[in-house]
Amino acid sequence: MGTNQKIIDALCLDMAKEHGAIYQYMIHAAQLRDTLLAEKIMDMAREEMWHFDWLVDAIKDRGGQPTLDRAAVFMSAALGDSVRADVAAEEDALDHYERTLDVIGDTDPALTRLIERIMDDERHHKAAFVRMAEAIARDGEGAYASTPLIQPPEAGLLGSVLAVEYGDVYLPSSLALRREGDVLPSIADENIATFRYGMKCFFEEGRALAKLSHPNVVRVLNFFRANETVYLVMRYERGRTLQEHIQARRGAMKENFIRRVFTLLLNGLREVHANKLLHLDIKPANIYIRNDITPVLIDFGAARQTLTAEGFKLNPMYTPGFASPEHYQKREILGPWSDIYSIGASIFACLAGAAPQAADLRVEKDRYVSATKIFADKYSDQLLETIDWCLQLDHSKRPQSVMALQKVLLREKDPEGPSRRSFVTNLRGALGRLARR
Numbered sequence: 001m002g003t004n005q006k007i008i009d010a011l012c013l014d015m016a017k018e019h020g021a022i023y024q025y026m027i028h029a030a031q032l033r034d035t036l037l038a039e040k041i042m043d044m045a046r047e048e049m050w051h052f053d054w055l056v057d058a059i060k061d062r063g064g065q066p067t068l069d070r071a072a073v074f075m076s077a078a079l080g081d082s083v084r085a086d087v088a089a090e091e092d093a094l095d096h097y098e099r100t101l102d103v104i105g106d107t108d109p110a111l112t113r114l115i116e117r118i119m120d121d122e123r124h125h126k127a128a129f130v131r132m133a134e135a136i137a138r139d140g141e142g143a144y145a146s147t148p149l150i151q152p153p154e155a156g157l158l159g160s161v162l163a164v165e166y167g168d169v170y171l172p173s174s175l176a177l178r179r180e181g182d183v184l185p186s187i188a189d190e191n192i193a194t195f196r197y198g199m200k201c202f203f204e205e206g207r208a209l210a211k212l213s214h215p216n217v218v219r220v221l222n223f224f225r226a227n228e229t230v231y232l233v234m235r236y237e238r239g240r241t242l243q244e245h246i247q248a249r250r251g252a253m254k255e256n257f258i259r260r261v262f263t264l265l266l267n268g269l270r271e272v273h274a275n276k277l278l279h280l281d282i283k284p285a286n287i288y289i290r291n292d293i294t295p296v297l298i299d300f301g302a303a304r305q306t307l308t309a310e311g312f313k314l315n316p317m318y319t320p321g322f323a324s325p326e327h328y329q330k331r332e333i334l335g336p337w338s339d340i341y342s343i344g345a346s347i348f349a350c351l352a353g354a355a356p357q358a359a360d361l362r363v364e365k366d367r368y369v370s371a372t373k374i375f376a377d378k379y380s381d382q383l384l385e386t387i388d389w390c391l392q393l394d395h396s397k398r399p400q401s402v403m404a405l406q407k408v409l410l411r412e413k414d415p416e417g418p419s420r421r422s423f424v425t426n427l428r429g430a431l432g433r434l435a436r437r
Contacts, residue, residue: 008059008063022045206220216265217296218235237296239291242289247353258351259409262346263410265343269402280339282297283322286298321354324338324395328359336402340405356368356391383409
């Protein structure tokens with residue numbers, strides 16, 4: 001065995017130890033009720049993650065990719081075994097507490113309540129480990145599926161500590177399949193080139209998003225290649241999507257809420273555009289509202305298609321009703337105004353409970369009824385005119401920058417939409433008719 005291979009093997013052993021340490025730190029943190037200490041241990045886990053990444057890069061630089069692939073398969077299987085063992089341990093603990101409750105009976109209500117509280121925590125722990133085991137087993141079903149590794153329970157420290165991250169896995173179902181029990185995806189020969197191109201775009205998306213650090217844009221903590229695909233690790237946020245808010249209220253949301261959410265969201269979108277990125281799939285389902293009512297822009301799946309300009313063509317990703325006309329055709333003119341159309345459609349959905357008519361149908365026969373007509377007397381004219389301004393079919397007649405739209409939502413200036421121009425036109429016509437009398 002050559003010296004270089006001995007170095008690679010030694011680094012792989014170190015990498016495996018770091019991998020185990022990360023998992024153990026997370027488990028220790030999850031069991032603590034001392035939140036400050038738990039956060040300190042989680043900081044240590046994050047440092048170990050960086051060490052792990054450095055070792056991976058060192059192995060790659062020395063030509064150890066085959067060894068690295070084998071190590072990744074082994075570690076994935078080992079992690080699955082560890083998590084399944086944790087599920088079994090939690091089940092044993094619950095059985096033990098059930099027997100303790102039988103012994104106590106009705107003799108000590110206070111102790112019974114204490115044991116039941118402990119059992120509630122243990123059930124949360126078990127549920128979290130079960131979800132992690134399921135995530136490891138399926139490892140990214142579907143196309144670009146964003147799946148929380150551990151869904152936080154409503155209470156308990158395990159949720160607040162472990163459920164800080166979720167993963168986005170590149171595994172488009174139209175190109176690849178991962179069977180139950182398999183670690184590597186199965187890809188037909190005719191799809192390999194397209195799959196690899198899409199994977200490159202996905203990786204570049206992670207690289208670009210990792211450079212963004214803004215409170216209103218989803219935070220990418222890590223991105224890496226493994227198991228012949230790419231993984232993004234993102235910070236988990238507590239809350240629910242704007243779509244869920246809309247469904248709960250059947251539209252008819254308060255204007256102050258709308259202005260607050262979208263003004264803050266535009267701060268994040270402005271940062272995205274400043275980094276020469278477009279989102280291209282803004283909709284209520286991709287706007288996440290934290291529990292403190294601050295928004296986060298998530299799911300940049302469509303953005304990855306703007307990051308490279310090679311010969312391959314991936315199927316466009318957009319949502320009818322929220323996508324601009326240029327999403328469907330003339331994609332070469334996509335720009336900030338395209339995301340702004342989607343913002344306008346999302347605000348419209350907050351009022352109507354549904355998206356406006358799809359842009360491709362509007363181009364053929366525009367049946368869109370302006371917000372100023374539908375919601376007159378329910379919302380301010382200024383907000384309704386802003387929606388109509390954003391939803392102009394001609395991209396040059398929409399706000400041309402996020403800043404321009406923000407100033408209107410902040411009431412620092414009036415929109416330049418069609419209803420305002422038509423009012424001026426009508427006024428001039430009326431004055432002209434009076435002059436001719």
